[in-house]
Amino acid sequence: MSSDDSHLLIGRALGQVWKRENKTESYVTIPPALIIMDSDGAVWTVGLRTRGTEFNVLRNDLDTGQFCERIEYLNGVVRLYGRDGTRRLSRSRRHII
């Protein structure tokens, strides 16, 4: 999705387009935050599917296939904390490892 003058980062969540001038700050965690906007303009949030105490993880409104209890943005990296331990988005931003 293209940017506009006042919003460099544009992604999707809750069926809507979300626009931000800056990426989310470090240590913001879902929940209690609703969304994380990463430096690629991707919006991370949790969906309505659950697995025990974990939620499915959505990136730009698409299910990543991952479940976690918390999503945290730390030093520019999206991290998932769940029963399987900690996973994070790979350096190439193509995989969750």
Add this chain to the structure above:
Amino acid sequence: MAGAYSLNGAALTLANQAVTLTFINPIASPNVDFSFRRFWCGQSAATTYTGNQRVQLNTQVTAFPTLVNVAPAKLANIDAASVISGNTTGAAGTSGVNASAEGAGAKTVIWADAFSPANGWLLVLTPDEYIEMGAGSANGLGMHFPVAATTLSNWSFGCTWVEG
């Protein structure tokens, strides 16, 4: 009858005042009880995000807000439709969003918080915290901004509950 349901508002512009975002009033007894599981709100686009926004969950027994008529959506196709329907009045057995006027009735705050509009707010209640409202409880449950939002446009919000 049992199922999970949501009530949503998407990319809406709020009134420049205290606003009830979602309001659900269980149906008269005898009927199914409501168990609320999740509440969220966030602003999808603004030029600037300044300060924090207060938010409350509250109950109200009379003189309800004037709402936009929105009916609950079922979360699973296999479920029956919700026992309540959309209406503008907030009366028993109805739901609505984005109040244009707050009713004169007193609100009892049962949850109060504040959040950064840049990050939004998601409240996932643990099993011990589920907000239970029985049929015929004579209470509506609202998610409410007690003060006007700094920027009024592009708010998305909602809640989920289980009927049964």
